[in-house]
Amino acid sequence: MTDSVTDISAMIIEKLLANPKVPRDIDGNSKIVEDLAFDSLAVMNFVMEIEDEIDVSVPLDKLADIRTINDLAGCLHALKVAQA
Amino acid sequence: MIDIFAKHAGLREAYDALTATSPRNPFEVVIERPVSASVGIIEGRETLLFGTNNYLGLSQSKKAIEAAVETAETMGVGTTGSRIANGTFGLHRKLEARLAEFFRRKHCMVFSTGYQANLGTISALVNKDDILLLDADSHASIYDGAKLSGAQVIRFRHNDPVDLEKRLARLKDHPGAKLIVAEGIYSMTGNVAPLDKFVDIKTRHGAYLMADEAHSFGVMGAHGRGVAEVQGCEDGIDFVVGTFSKSLGTVGGYCVTDHDGVDLMRLCSRPYMFTASLPPEIIAATMAALEDMQDHPELRTKLQDNAARLHAGLQKAGLKTGAHISPVVAVTLETVDQAVAFWNALLENGVYVNLSLPPATPDNRPLLRCSVMAAHSPEEIDRAVTVFGEVARHFGL
Numbered sequence: 049m050t051d052s053v054t055d056i057s058a059m060i061i062e063k064l065l066a067n068p069k070v071p072r073d074i075d076g077n078s079k080i081v082e083d084l085a086f087d088s089l090a091v092m093n094f095v096m097e098i099e100d101e102i103d104v105s106v107p108l109d110k111l112a113d114i115r116t117i118n119d120l121a122g123c124l125h126a127l128k129v130a131q132a
Numbered sequence: 133m134i135d136i137f138a139k140h141a142g143l144r145e146a147y148d149a150l151t152a153t154s155p156r157n158p159f160e161v162v163i164e165r166p167v168s169a170s171v172g173i174i175e176g177r178e179t180l181l182f183g184t185n186n187y188l189g190l191s192q193s194k195k196a197i198e199a200a201v202e203t204a205e206t207m208g209v210g211t212t213g214s215r216i217a218n219g220t221f222g223l224h225r226k227l228e229a230r231l232a233e234f235f236r237r238k239h240c241m242v243f244s245t246g247y248q249a250n251l252g253t254i255s256a257l258v259n260k261d262d263i264l265l266l267d268a269d270s271h272a273s274i275y276d277g278a279k280l281s282g283a284q285v286i287r288f289r290h291n292d293p294v295d296l297e298k299r300l301a302r303l304k305d306h307p308g309a310k311l312i313v314a315e316g317i318y319s320m321t322g323n324v325a326p327l328d329k330f331v332d333i334k335t336r337h338g339a340y341l342m343a344d345e346a347h348s349f350g351v352m353g354a355h356g357r358g359v360a361e362v363q364g365c366e367d368g369i370d371f372v373v374g375t376f377s378k379s380l381g382t383v384g385g386y387c388v389t390d391h392d393g394v395d396l397m398r399l400c401s402r403p404y405m406f407t408a409s410l411p412p413e414i415i416a417a418t419m420a421a422l423e424d425m426q427d428h429p430e431l432r433t434k435l436q437d438n439a440a441r442l443h444a445g446l447q448k449a450g451l452k453t454g455a456h457i458s459p460v461v462a463v464t465l466e467t468v469d470q471a472v473a474f475w476n477a478l479l480e481n482g483v484y485v486n487l488s489l490p491p492a493t494p495d496n497r498p499l500l501r502c503s504v505m506a507a508h509s510p511e512e513i514d515r516a517v518t519v520f521g522e523v524a525r526h527f528g529l
């Protein structure tokens with residue numbers, strides 16, 4: 049059973065909010081670099097934590113196209129489906 | 133007109149903030165000249181060098197200096213060309229044969245820098261249909277080689293065999309070749325990789341393994357063949373990459389392997405082909421330094437003793453260092469301001485170390501990266517530890 053994009057997006061937001069430095073008002077449309085002030089390394093490290101949650105690996109080139117939390121959720125979902 | 137530098141605005145801001153508070157620009161330290169392997173003149177003062185990669189002190193090797201001078205006099209100072217055109221002298225071949233023999237491997241390719249050795253090896257071995265599994269804390273040259281290759285890049289958690297295995301398991305149906313890349317000693321933290329465990333994993337999953345022993349060549353192992361020699365797993369490492377710019381004190385890089393396929397790498401590795409080969413005097417000095425290293429195994433013993441002395445001293449002074457005892461000892465601090473002030477105070481008190489700032493450091497904290505040499509005397513190490521302790525107390529750390 050693969051989680052939906054919405055489920056994954058909610059899980060990402062929950063994970064992000066566990067970090068006190070992240071703004072409280074984020075949603076699926078929040079931009080990861082601009083709104084969350086993540087640098088490229090922080091993005092890669094955060095993605096690593098999410099990968100463990102849903103048991104996929106995201107190739108780095110995929111990260112280049114990701115702007116928002118929903119983009120990330122969509123990417124993880126697609127990878128999970130491809131892997132299943 | 134679009135400002136071509138606009139993209140650097142963030143960098144500019146960080147740079148300005150850093151240089152505004154620091155009495156000197158940490159990126160513009162000038163070593164006016166080395167006095168010996170362990171002492172250099174900085175700002176007109178004799179300063180203890182604890183931030184080089186000159187682990188065995190061989191940048192000042194008499195034998196290497198003489199070899200360079202003699203070779204420059206007889207062969208000139210440059211080759212003016214690519215290894216695959218006019219840039220291969222007899223000396224290049226000779227150095228490749230020496231290194232292959234040293235590592236007990238069939239093949240060796242010499243590159244113009246260690247950076248290019250990583251770019252040239254990785255980009256020739258994998259392409260867009262393949263998978264690269266990189267330790268998350270890999271050196272920039274490994275990430276850049278990955279980019280140049282076009283392969284799909286998957287990071288695994290630093291030094292974590294369980295995480296690597298999990299990721300390989302997810303790829304079990306992937307049709308491409310899989311290449312795992314790890315370093316022997318990590319340059320920023322001094323952490324040592326569990327290469328033996330990676331060998332075990334790559335064997336079970338049908339992957340290849342490349343080890344960058346840039347900081348461990350000449351430093352670790354009874355013969356100086358690196359972490360793989362210490363861990364007894366050399367046979368399981370498909371490609372060993374490294375540099376001459378650290379333990380051998382010169383410049384240049386290499387890749388050694390038993391795979392015969394590497395021969396064609398000379399004709400498809402762009403960072404190998406499209407650049408001038410190393411000048412003859414550098415090759416001669418490198419060969420002499422390699423001989424020096426082989427003739428003086430006691431340098432390695434001294435280095436390990438010095439590493440242990442610095443590590444223990446800094447820990448006793450209450451500073452936060454890594455767990456591994458290796459010639460790189462990193463002191464972790466919490467904030468950039470703290471690190472910048474600490475680093476300046478060390479330099480003002482005659483000790484030069486490297487200031488390493490995020491994002492070039494793991495886990496976003498600044499480091500004071502210290503490195504020891506075989507050439508340091510116990511007194512020099514104790515002096516550095518004393519200065520560290522005094523500065524830490526001064527800042528209330």
Ligand SMILES: Cc1ncc(COP(=O)(O)O)c(C=O)c1O
Binds near residue numbers: 245319344375378
């Ligand atoms: C792990 C690692 N690999 C490769 C390199 C590149 O070597 P070089 O500086 O000789 O080009 C370095 C050092 O800069 C390094 O730390």
